[in-house]
Amino acid sequence: MSAATLSDTAYEKMRDDITSGRIPGETVLSERALTETLGVSRTPLRVALSRLEKEGMIDRLNNGVVLVRSVSVEQLLQILHLRRQLETAAARRAARNGQTAPLKASRDRMQALAEGTEVTFDAFWQDDGAFHRAVAEAAGLTILPAILDEQRGIARRSALTRANDSFVVQAAEHVAIADAITARDEEAAATLMADHFENVRARFLGSFTGT
Incomplete structure (x- = not known):
């Protein structure tokens, strides 16, 4: 499977989990945990995270920490x-x-x-x-x-x-x-x-x- 396909799959899975509330706002995730959960390497994962960040769904903090944005x-x-x-x-x-x-x-x-x-x-x-x-x-x-x-x-x-x-x-x-x-x-x-x-x-x- 290509890196582009892997990043698309990771993006869609995370987006669906966040949108549906399975991953609620203010949840802190790590890139390491996400690579294991999603079964992808860090390169396609970071592409997927960049897309989610541009959409305002997450914030990427220091040390590979990912914070899911809440809706006020x-x-x-x-x-x-x-x-x-x-x-x-x-x-x-x-x-x-x-x-x-x-x-x-x-x-x-x-x-x-x-x-x-x-x-x-x-x-x-x-x-x-x-x-x-x-x-x-x-x-x-x-x-x-x-x-x-x-x-x-x-x-x-x-x-x-x-x-x-x-x-x-x-x-x-x-x-x-x-x-x-x-x-x-x-x-x-x-x-x-x-x-x-x-x-x-x-x-x-x-x-x-x-x-």
């Missing part, structure tokens, strides 16, 4: 604020265009979840991403899905995000947004999307404060 509550709230602005506008524009096949499929999946279909956090995370991408695509905003994927990737690293289990409530909110888009009700679609993010924000703060 303030960062999480900033992401929610940004997404609220972008996706409220996207929902309004999507309602102007009308329903698409991907949005209908996502809406049907959310209806099942709203009715109590059991789902794990990881599965709901994928369903949630599919819904928000479908809204962006229905709006005709071709660059928005990539922006959302990036911001969601950061948010997923937060323990507050992974502690969320209000799947039924969120799914019902998604259904209402999709129905407003289908009805071509621009004002309702925008308002429901804005309310959705305010509700997510409130749930995060409630988890943080224990209320």
